[in-house]
Amino acid sequence: MPLLWLILIVLVLGAAGYVAGRQRAMSSAGGDPRHLHSLPVYYGSNVALFATVPALLVLVVWLIAQPMYIDRTVAGEIPAADIPQGSTLGLVMSDVRRVAEGLDLAISQGVMTAEEEGALVAGESGIREKLAQVGVALGSDVSPITLASARHYRDMTATGNLVRDVLVLLLAVGGFGYAFSKTNRDFRARNTVEHAIKLSLILSASIAILTTVGIVLSLVFNTVEFFRLYPAAEFFLGTTWSPSFGGGSSLGVLPLLWGTLYISFIALAVAVPIGLFAAIYLSEYASPKVRAFAKPLLEVLAGIPTIVYGLFALLTVGPLLVSAFGDGGLFGVNWMSGASSVSTAGLVMGIMLIPFVSSLSDDIINAVPQAMRDGSFGLGATKSETVKQVVMPAALPGIVGAILLAASRAIGETMIVVLGAGAAARLSMNPLEAMTTVTAKIVSQLTGDADFASPEALVAFALGMSLFVMTLCLNVLALYIVRKYREQYD
């Protein structure tokens, strides 16, 4: 039975359950809903939920588990000796799956009958041509072991699907019957339904945890795999980064870390003074009119996608810097050879971070109680003295938190550095030279055609892990400081 039909049947059962449950409840109350414990809707929903939810849950689990189980069983049956030279078990298995799918398709489209399929012998009767007719292209002729495995694969899939269909239908009918039989005027239908809703709410809330777990697991597994192929010490302490997909690459993380930190430092050197002074001015000096005008405009900078900043760095700021510091430029020096450089990316990233620093600091400065300012004014201090000696010290922890959050943003920023910083990994002090970062290399290592099992591709996960750990530490620290600080004046 096709999957769509199965789902439709379960859903129809659910709909029927809704109507039936509602009617049964109403008739048990003699047609007067006031005699029911819950509103009639709840009796209907209760039956519908019992009919659909367990059945669909089992279906989902089955759909995920069955291919994995069958894959493992069939793969376990292929002797290592039958895997051709230069191939892997994974490749053979993907062939097996394609042949199995192709045979299914061929039979369902009438290219061959089930008996003809049983009579197929590998290598002689042109399975490849038959399958090509139904649009399944095979790279080579089908070997006996592949055909045998594919047949076994098909058999197991067929049995599995049959068991699945029966089980799901039984569950749906059983759930329907159970809930229907329990429906009467005194049954507390609302409580069951609300319990189910609450469970779904909890599940939704737990997705945040699942996401974190997913991130950590996908990083950890692939990183461990990488360190199995490439020594960890060389990764963490190596000073050269030169991946070559032919093998023999040196994958030292230090030049990338240096580029990341250098660019982030320049970005913060731009964003922190501007953002902080803007926040001070807007919260302490500006008239409400100026504030209402300037604050949203500054925040527009935060809403602009990073790809726009990347293009701005590559095509506007970079050439501008070259025309100042490049060959034959404004200053008559030749310090810069190309548009992409550490300062190009740093400067543009700084612009992006201005609203980030300013609006966070603005909130924090506003949280400093007015009484502290009034006290300072009362002692004869000027506004700037009050800001420097009273407001700033009080707001300092929060501002440090805001700067840490901005730093974590800068370290994790990708598109600006991919376009603006260059691709060469080097350890240099010159801010006008092209360098690269951890994020830029994650993109370049994973967007090529590399085989995912090679250390050159897996290194991206190790880089991602380092990035995740760095930003996580900064975030946790920053959030802790900001939260602690908020409590102080609440």
Place this chain on the structure above:
Amino acid sequence: MTDATANTPKHGTSLYTESPRVKKRNAAERRFQIYGIAAVATGLVFLIVLLTSILSNGVGAFQQTFVNVPIYLDAAKLDKKGERNIEDIKKVSTFGYQPLIDDALFAIVEENVSPNPLAKPKDTKALISASAVAQLRDYVIAHPEKIGETVDFRLLGSSRVDGYIKGRVTRESIARDKNINAEHLDIVDVLREKGVVKREFNMAFITGADASESRPEQAGMGVSMLGSLFMMIVVLVLSLPIGVAASIYLEEFAPQNKWTDLIEVNISNLAAVPSIVFGILGLAVFIQFAGLPQSAPLVGGLVLTLMTLPTIIISTRAALKAVPPSIRDAALGLGASKMQSVFHHVLPLAMPGILTGTIIGLAQALGETAPLLLIGMVGYIASNYPTGPLAGFMDPNSAMPAQIYEWAKRADPAYYERAWGGIIILLLFLITMNIIAIILRRRFERRW
């Protein structure tokens, strides 16, 4: 008390005359204020520079140079048997159409420019986009009855000609260009006066697909826009219900325990995790583990959903918190269950705030690039329209920001103009979404 009086001004000085110390302090005050103004002004200047450079560089992408040529559809070349059999016509490849265009254009040059600087019809190739032959062939296959007639065509000019009209390509810059030479530019000058070469609005940039690296004049945003649309549908359908459900639980039902704390810490951390890490998650979990197809908008939508969920949850919780407790109390007092009070009363009242937060989250997701690159939604994939709604979710496609990135990487400066133009389209979408969010907030938000 002697210490305190030691510094007091001497008798006879007035508060109205500034002592040197007061002068210094007032100067410091003014300086400080100027720093503040300078900082705000710098921020605004950056914004203005950014927007002007986007507009000045990108507007050109919406216009394109077209060449209007009457072409004689020669039956001897297109349908040798003369039976108008569509299968026979289809057998003529695009190479067979090239001479028709060359001849027609050569005739126009002959007519208008004297002396004709071109030696043979083939030399006109530099003026017309390489896509013109395909345009011609598609037309003939759609209208086989027109064979043997002369039809007016509006063909795309080549990117060099387009660049010359727009001022990007100059006579100096083509000195070493193999694709075009100064004679061609002379011809363009003349033909432009005669109205054969025209700069017109280019709808194909908004609706078209990506083109190969050598044909920037043909590239458009249409397919990647669809990719973005399908992703946004996935994000909306998943993140709104899940985000609202999670927020309702955390705000209204969650007991104070370790599990709740863990969820809260997770959400605030996820909001600050770099977007590229979500790309790694998508690659490892959705593509490698779950076996979903690479480059599919469905996977992109799933990744962006996980990324925007924290944003939506945070704003939804704020909206729920803004509903006064008296509403809940009144509902409970009338005999509603907790669940009914939330779903029947609190949620509808919080809806404007929730929708505002959702739209802002969607806008953020729409502009995100890095995770999409990791799951294979790179720009050059967006070269064919999806065949149907299901294919729209499952077939390889790209998204607007990834398409812009792809164009920015290409070597031809004509593509830079496309990239800026793409940014204008992207920003128009973002501005629209934000305006809708602002209107929703202004119009429906209630203050208690």
